[in-house]
Amino acid sequence: MTELLSKIFIKDRDNVNSQKVRSSYINLTSITGILLNILLFAGKLVFGILANSIAIIADAFNNISDAGSSVVTWIGFRMSNKHVDEEHPFGHGRMEYITGFIVDMLIIFVGYELLTGSVEKIFNPVDQKASIFTYVMLGASVFVKLWLFLFYRKIGNKINAEPLRASSIDSISDCAATSIVLVSLILSSTLGWNIDGYVGVVVAIFILIAGVRAAKGTIDLLLGAPPSKEYIEELTEFIKKYKIVVGIHDLMVHDYGEGRKFISFHAEVPSDFDINIAHEEIDCLERDMHKKFGAIVTVHLDPIDVNDENVRNMREFAERCVKETDERFSIHDFRMTKGERLTNLIFDLVIPVDYDGKEEDAAKEVAKRIKEKDPNCFAVIKPEHPFC
The missing domain is CATH 3.30.70.1350 (Cation efflux protein, cytoplasmic domain)
Known part of the structure; x- marks a missing residue:
């Protein structure tokens, strides 16, 4: 279905580096998400009220928040396509991440509201009255949300869009949450177990965990996460x-x-x-x-210098001393200058970001090791950490 929709509505759909094509994908996913979530909200709200089920009603408002999230995502992508200006010489591309974070916060807010409402329902339970149409509605909702998960994930990975990945996580969480609501309703009608409030708590926890995980991923991108x-x-x-x-x-x-x-x-x-x-x-x-x-x-x-054998030998000597200090260390920008008394070995020392000690101390340790092994050498070391 995803391929069919892409083929119908998106020209040059495989050219994902084009901003125009990316915008077309976002328009497609946003409109699809908004329409389906509004339909799910309306159906669940009606049947939730008729069944006196806080879990179904909460699930309904979860869907309308998803529709709102699709609107926010769409607005964010529109803003990210703005041209560069004097205040933003690198463009507005990070608006994608900001709107993704807003979506994550909406997910967390819905989870919190559902949690408080469900706890209240535990202490003040109400008899549920579900019709066959309620079961059909919830079952259809599970399949719709499963399809949306696959839809968002496929397009999100294709155009590398973090807000769509966040929406896919939200959709699979909704799928699990609605499944739990459906099971609780079946148990209530067949065995007389009124566990609506408890199920609401479980659903809320699902939503909160999904929101927090998605928010962490978006924050990492805003702070400057390394590429894969x-x-x-x-x-x-x-x-x-x-x-x-x-x-x-x-x-x-x-x-x-x-x-x-x-x-x-x-x-x-x-x-x-x-x-x-x-x-x-x-x-x-x-x-x-x-x-x-x-x-x-x-x-x-x-x-x-790749041809001077003496330089090559001294570099290998420096690399051995570095590896003896810490196997994870490496060097680059190696140069050698000869003075009247000493030979200067000049290089950058690359230290991994998870190294426990201080970079300056590591450089001193390497320089000391070089001096001990060859008193005629003096190491001039610039410590640094990798950015990728």
Whole structure:
């Protein structure tokens, strides 16, 4: 069904790097979500009132909040497509994340309201009167929400849209919640167990957990989460195809919303390479990466001596000392300068972010180890942590 709707309503549907195509996908998911959730709200509200069920009524308002969430998501994507201006030179792409966070807060609010109402129903139970149409309505709701989960997830992953992923989590939580309500209604009518309030509490907890998890993911993106390992591997493999590049370091990916990524890194090239040819090759690399990844790419050209055997041996010596200090450490930007008395080994020391000690102390420990192994060497170390 998702493919059919995409084929009918979205032109050039596979070109997901196009903002126009992304907007078309958002329009499709928003309109679909709004219409289906309004229908579910109306049906559950009517049958919930007739059945005297707080769980069904709460589930109904959960659906209308989902419709509101779809509206907020749609508005957020519209705002994120605004052009750059003087106050926002990187565009408005992070409005996607802000609206995603608003959706998450709505989910948490609905969960809290349902929790308080359900606790009250535990202490003040009311007899339930469910008709066959109530069961049909709830059963249909489960299937609709399951389909919406698959619908949001597929399109959210396709266009890499965090608000749609949040909506998919919300939909599967709704599916589980409505299933529990349906089971409780069956138990109430067949065994006489009035567990409506208790089921409402369980449903509320489902919704709260989903909201908190989704909010955490959105906050991580707003604060600046690192790209996935798969994305980094794809970038690295693409860069390695260019023979001029013998290594890369200081890779950074700044995310200002989908379609608004900024990538920068240092490309290590042989120092004996003609500078004009090297510059031309790096320009080609930047253009090709822009086409492939839809990002603005900046590459710093870093010349390294790959032919001097003495430099190569001293680098290997420094790397051994670094690994003996901590296997997770690595180095780059290695240079060697010879003085009258000492040989200076100059390099950047990359320390993982989960390292317990201080970066400066780690650098001192490496320098001390180098000095102990070769008194004629003096290490000039700049500690840093990776950004990807």
